[in-house]
Amino acid sequence: MVKAATVYDVAKHAGVSIATVSMTFRRPDRVKQSTRDLVLASARALHYVPSASARGLADGRTGVLGLFSFDYLLPAEAAVLPTEIAFVREDPDERCREFPLYVDEIQRGMELACRRHGYALMIGGPSRSGGADTVTDIAGRVDGLAVFPQTLPDDALERIAGRIPVVAVSEPPHDDRLSHVTVANRGGMRAVTEHLIREHGRRDLLFVGGLNPAEGRDRFAGFRDALRAAGLRVPRKPLVPETRATPSGRAAVTLPADLRLPEAFVCATDDVALDVLEILAGRGVRVPEQVAVTGFDGIVAGRVARPGLTSVRQPMAEMGRLVVDVLLRHIAEPGRAPDFHELPVQVVLRESCGC
Structure with a gap:
């Protein structure tokens, strides 16, 4: 594989400083139009892609939110895909018994909100071994984390909440440091x-x-x-x-x-x-x-x-959007007190x- 171009390569190609290249991608509004065009042209010529991890080192942010969810939608055995078109006498709506469930609709709301705010969404769930390795890995890669009930022990959540904002989804508040988004x-x-x-x-x-x-x-x-x-x-x-x-x-x-x-x-x-x-x-x-x-x-x-x-x-999609809004507020205001939101429901x- 050809070695990936770096910010240094783009700066040399465009004849500008490294700081100017970084600012072009992080805060393009603060770079003169002609300079911005020059940097972007060099980036295209070199097939340069900005490193999210490098940006995170610069400002302490990853640009990613996490969702720790259930894994019960995974089938017991891997599905075998058909090799040719087949005709079956099966109700196509039978899949609705397994998907989508309320967790999927909340996830979709989070995805839409993340897209609007320029964030990516990382999704994980409890490991088969029952260890905390998966959530530790996710928590170390995100700016904030949303969790569904009974996916993590309280002590693990407390530890994570001491470092990044955490929102408990669907759970009413109790004596913890978490924000909560639930319904009536x-x-x-x-x-x-x-x-x-x-x-x-x-x-x-x-x-x-x-x-x-x-x-x-x-x-x-x-x-x-x-x-x-x-x-x-x-x-x-x-x-x-x-x-x-x-x-x-x-x-x-x-x-x-x-x-x-x-x-x-x-x-x-x-x-x-x-x-x-x-x-x-x-x-x-x-x-x-x-x-x-x-x-x-x-x-x-x-x-x-x-x-x-x-x-x-x-209001599942709305819950997902609200979860993202709460996480972003706490990312922007690290000392903010936990939030609690209870959304109305419909019969x-x-x-x-x-x-």
């Missing part, structure tokens, strides 16, 4: 539960889903708020279903075969709700005639499911509740 989990779940009670007369409701991460606890609290306000029995615990691995590697919930059928399943997430719909269909239970089902998140799969899934939609009514 409690209020949204209360609203959809009240809809089932008031508009559809459902009075025997069962909450399905775990209480971790903390957003699950908030959603269960909203469910209990609605029952209490309606004078109905308030359960102390939700139904936490067992899970099984699907052929694609996704974890799907299961319901006990002898489970007494309530009037409505109020599910902690759309992913759980869609599994419940499949289980009920397999058992010959009609939705919503015999039982209503609702979810939370507003993922694409809920729109194409039959019946369509009533859900509480998070989307479809067939699964009876609407």
